Amino acid sequence: LFCRIVDRGSFSLAADELHITQPAASQQVRSLERELGTVLLDRSRRAVTPTDAGQVLYRYAREIVDLHDRLRTEIADLGELLAGEVVVGASTGPGEHVLPGLLTAFKREHPGVRVALHVDDTHAVVERVLAREFELGAVGAVSPRPDLVAEPLARDEIVLVCSPGHPWASREWVTLEELAAEPHIVQQHGAGVRTVVEDHLRRAGLPPERLNVVLEMGLMESAKQAAIAGGGVTFLSRWAIGPELRHGALVAVPVQGLRILRDFYVVRSRTRVLSKAAEALLDFFREHYAAARAPEG
Template identity: 40%
Template sequence: MLDTQLLVFKTVAEQKSFSGAARVLHMTQPAISIHIQNLEDYFGTRLLDRNNRHVSLTEAGRVLYHYAVELSRLYDEARKAVAEVTGKVKGKLVIGATLTIGEYLLPRIAGYFKQRYPEVDITLEIANTQEIVRRVLGHELDLGLVEGRVEHPDLIQQDIYQDELVVIVPPQHPWAERKEITLEDLRREPVILREKGSGTRQVAEEGLKKAGLDLCALKIAMELGSTQAIKEAVEAGLGVAIISRLAIKKESRNNLLREVRLQGVDFKRSLRVAYSRHKFRSPSAEAFLRLLLSKEAFSLLD
C-alpha cells in the first residue's frame, strides 16, 4: 500500500494538482485524496500545501519527493531487468496519436504488436499534436505519435514514416481529371481546413507559406476537427481540402475522392514518435518503439 501511496504522492507533486494526478493514474480524485491523507498520517506531517487550484510541496514533502523519485526509478529498473531475464514483455502501455495517425496508421501496428506481446495492455488516446505533446511532457503518455514538429528540450522525436499531403476533390469536380493545380486555382476555391493545433494544418500552412501563399489569402469555408468530417464535406461538394494521402486510400480505390498535386508546393512530411527525455521507458514501451522504428511495422500498410 505504501508503494501506491508514494506513486500517488509523486504524481500529485509533478502534476501540481489532485485532478491532474487522477487523470494520469486513471483514478478518481477522492481516491487520490485518501492516498495522500494516509501517507501524511503515516509520516505524521503535512506533505502538501493545498489551495483552490494547485498544490505545492511542504519542506517535508520536498524531502519525501526526492526519495519517491529514487524509489520509482529503482522499481522501473527492477521491472526492466526482470523482463530482460525472463524475456517477458507485459504491463500497461499508453500511446497517444494525432487523428490521422490514430485512425489510419496506428490500429494495424498496434494489432500486430498485440499479437506478438499478448500480455501488454494497450491504451490508444487520440488528440491533436499540441495536446499529445503536452501529455507526453506531462508523463501521461509513454509514447506520442505526431504529425507536426514541436521543439522542446525535454522531447525526443524520431521519424517513423514519410507521408504527403494532397488536395482532395470529389469525382465530379473540374479538377478531378487534372494531375496538378496552381496556387491561383486554390485561391479561387472554398477550402476546408483542420483545426488550429493540428499537425496536418501546420504542415499545410508551412508548405503554402514557403510557396508564397498565406492561409488568410484562401477562401476558408470551414475548419473541422476530424479528418473523416473533412472527407465527407468534400464528397458533399462543400469545398476542397488538404489532407494526408494515408487518409484517402479507401476513397481513392472506390472513386469517392480524387487527389491532385499543388504545383510548386512541397507537402511531404515525416510522421514522428515523440517521448519524454526524463520518463522511464518500460519494456513494453521499448518494444513498441523498436517496432515503430523498424521497416516491419510499415509493411503492414501496403
C-alpha cells in the first residue's frame, strides 16, 4: 500500500487500485507512522510525496516487494509445464494493430498460458510497467529511463493522411511550410505517434508549435475518424490505416524531406524477475522481429 501511494502520489488512487477505501488506506499509513515514530508522507501538497524517512521506507519496501515477486515467480516456475498468466499493457498502435495477431500466434504455441491485454496511452503503459501492474508493455515511443528495459517489437511508418475530398488528395507531395499552415489534427499528449512526429518535425526544422492545430482528438482511432470526416490532415501509423488506404477512405500524402520510421518497443521493469510465461512471450517477440527484419539485412 505504501509503495502504491508513493507511486501514484495519491491516497485515493492507491486505495482504488487495491480495492480498499481511502479512510482505510489513511488509517494504515497513520498506524505505520505511529509504529516508526515519524511522519512518512507529506500531505500538504496536492500530490502526496514521501518525507526523508518515507524515502528510506520506500526504498526498503520496494526491495521487499521485488523479493516477494521473485519468490512467487521462482516457485511458480518449478513446474515444467508452461502455464500461468501474462498481463501486457500496450499503447493504441501496437495494442490494436500489432499485438492481436502476435498474441494469437503465441497462444497457439502455448495453449496453457493466458494473456491479458490492456490498452492505454504510452506514458500510462510505461508507468504501469514500472508500478508492476504489467509484466510487459508495448509502446510506440520510449524515453530513456534507468529502471526500464526496451527492445524493438515491430517496424512502423507514420504517414500524413487526409480525406479523399481534401485538396491534397491528388498531390504528389507537400512541403513542410504547407504542412505548417494546413489545419491539423493531433493526438493527445502522451500518445506515441504525437511524440515521434513532433521529434521528427523538430529535426526537420519545423517546431510543432507552428502547426495549425484545429483538433486534439485523443488517440489513434479518434484522430483517424476526424481525418476521414474532413477535419484536417493528421499523422497516423500505417499499421492502423491499411484498410482505409486500400478502400480510399484516406489518402497518404508524402511530405518533402520527411519520412518517419519507428520501431514499436516491448518494455519491462529492469528490477522485476519475469515469470516463465512472460519470458516465453518476450522470446517469441524477439524471434518475430528478427524474422521480419531478415530480408532487409
